[in-house]
Amino acid sequence: MSNSLRAAIIGATGYGGAELIRLLQAHPYVTITSVVSTSNAGAPLAESFPHLNQIFVGILDELDVDLIAGKADLVFLATPAGVSAELSMKLLAAGLKVIDISGDLRLKSAEAYENWYKKPAAPAEALERAVYGLSEVFGDEVKGMDLISNPGCYPTATLLGLIPAVQAGWIDPSTIIIDAKSGVSGAGRGLGLGAHYAEVNENFSAYKVNKHQHIPEIEQALSRIAGKDIVTTFTTHLVPMTRGIMTTMYATIIGEHTEAEFIEMYRQYYEGRKFVRIRSNGKMPATKEVLGSNYCDIGFAVDERTGRLTICSVIDNVVKGAAGQAIQNLNLMMGWEETTGLLFSPVYP
Numbered sequence: 569m570s571n572s573l574r575a576a577i578i579g580a581t582g583y584g585g586a587e588l589i590r591l592l593q594a595h596p597y598v599t600i601t602s603v604v605s606t607s608n609a610g611a612p613l614a615e616s617f618p619h620l621n622q623i624f625v626g627i628l629d630e631l632d633v634d635l636i637a638g639k640a641d642l643v644f645l646a647t648p649a650g651v652s653a654e655l656s657m658k659l660l661a662a663g664l665k666v667i668d669i670s671g672d673l674r675l676k677s678a679e680a681y682e683n684w685y686k687k688p689a690a691p692a693e694a695l696e697r698a699v700y701g702l703s704e705v706f707g708d709e710v711k712g713m714d715l716i717s718n719p720g721c722y723p724t725a726t727l728l729g730l731i732p733a734v735q736a737g738w739i740d741p742s743t744i745i746i747d748a749k750s751g752v753s754g755a756g757r758g759l760g761l762g763a764h765y766a767e768v769n770e771n772f773s774a775y776k777v778n779k780h781q782h783i784p785e786i787e788q789a790l791s792r793i794a795g796k797d798i799v800t801t802f803t804t805h806l807v808p809m810t811r812g813i814m815t816t817m818y819a820t821i822i823g824e825h826t827e828a829e830f831i832e833m834y835r836q837y838y839e840g841r842k843f844v845r846i847r848s849n850g851k852m853p854a855t856k857e858v859l860g861s862n863y864c865d866i867g868f869a870v871d872e873r874t875g876r877l878t879i880c881s882v883i884d885n886v887v888k889g890a891a892g893q894a895i896q897n898l899n900l901m902m903g904w905e906e907t908t909g910l911l912f913s914p915v916y917p
């Protein structure tokens with residue numbers, strides 16, 4: 569087990585890339601040796617992100633696989649859909665380990681990827697080789713691997729909230745409904761009408777209803793846990809805030825289980841996993857309680873009248889939903905303590 573790693577970041581001028589740089593500054597075993605941009609190579613990174621001025625001093629590199637392989641041991645891909653489908657096998661062939669935070673390697677079925685993402689899928693070899701890094705659930709599979717597919721932001725909050733109950737058989741998976749909300753940074757730094765101030769401010773809207781690319785990712789993981797095909801209703805909403813995801817989930821309870829029993833069962837499931845915090849006082853978590861951190865907070869309410877369970881799960885989409893979980897996966901991959909470089913508190917208020 570080596571305690572020293574050189575990392576490159578492709579997509580360093582985006583939100584996920586910038587957050588990787590911010591967080592990796594606090595990682596004791598990682599040095600960032602290359603930051604890559606296809607639009608701004610040759611310029612200092614701090615020109616794109618003045619908040620990193622004097623914190624990360626580095627010039628953006630061109631996207632050249634051999635150049636990156638000469639400078640780094642591992643590469644994070646914080647790039648739009650379609651990029652890692654094309655690049656990841658080339659990076660592996662050049663001797664690099666890869667952690668992909670895009671959606672390109674999450675779905676095992678190439679056909680499903682092409683249906684939902686409307687882009688050509690990654691080669692079969694990459695889809696087979698990629699390990700789905702939902703750290704608290706599938707983390708054991710990440711150790712020693714060289715191609716990690718980081719989960720999506722919505723799937724992270726959703727799956728951490730649902731999996732223990734599905735695995736225990738305490739809820740009927742066919743009744744699950746997921747109501748999800750995200751801050752605008754989830755859409756990335758690129759400009760678009762959907763992120764325009766006047767469109768988002770004092771507004772609240774549903775989008776991609778029944779068409780969201782995270783639906784098959786959530787169903788793939790739930791089906792694996794349940795041992796049978798699960799389909800879900802999943803609706804995303806845009807909230808006028810910068811960071812944060814809340815997923816509120818509803819399902820019919822099987823048998824008789826109290827709120828206290830759900831809390832105890834979830835506590836046992838996540839025992840020793842520091843980044844999942846289960847609420848005990850009947851209160852639901854709020855996005856601000858995890859802001860800027862790698863925590864996922866989960867609360868429950870049992871409705872005896874309807875026999876349904878409500879689960880509420882919150883994360884910071886850029887940290888636990890992207891860069892933070894990617895570093896957690898790096899730690900697991902390398903055999904380092906899972907929390908290395910990630911034990912910082914949320915920003916409050």
Ligand SMILES: NC(=O)C1=CN([C@@H]2O[C@H](COP(=O)(O)OP(=O)(O)OC[C@H]3O[C@@H](n4cnc5c(N)ncnc54)[C@H](OP(=O)(O)O)[C@@H]3O)[C@@H](O)[C@H]2O)C=CC1
Pocket residue numbers: 578579580581582583584585604605606607608631645646647648649651669670671719720721753754755756757758885886889890
């Ligand atoms: N924002 C979030 O909360 C989350 C995002 N994700 C996923 O992570 C990935 C990155 O997201 P985010 O950082 O928000 O996106 P951004 O749009 O903010 O950044 C994407 C970066 O990718 C680079 N890029 C664009 N085209 C290419 C290309 N053809 N080859 C190489 N690099 C390219 C761009 O930099 P340049 O043009 O300089 O090369 C850009 O800075 C996406 O796949 C996203 O879906 C996942 C979870 C959460």
Ligand SMILES: CC(=O)N[C@@H](CCC(=O)OP(=O)(O)O)C(=O)O
Pocket residue numbers: 649669670671719720721750751752753754755781782804806
């Ligand atoms: C607010 C917002 O627009 N969020 C984005 C999250 C995209 C994302 O993270 O995409 P992948 O995980 O598929 O890479 C969306 O809903 O599409």
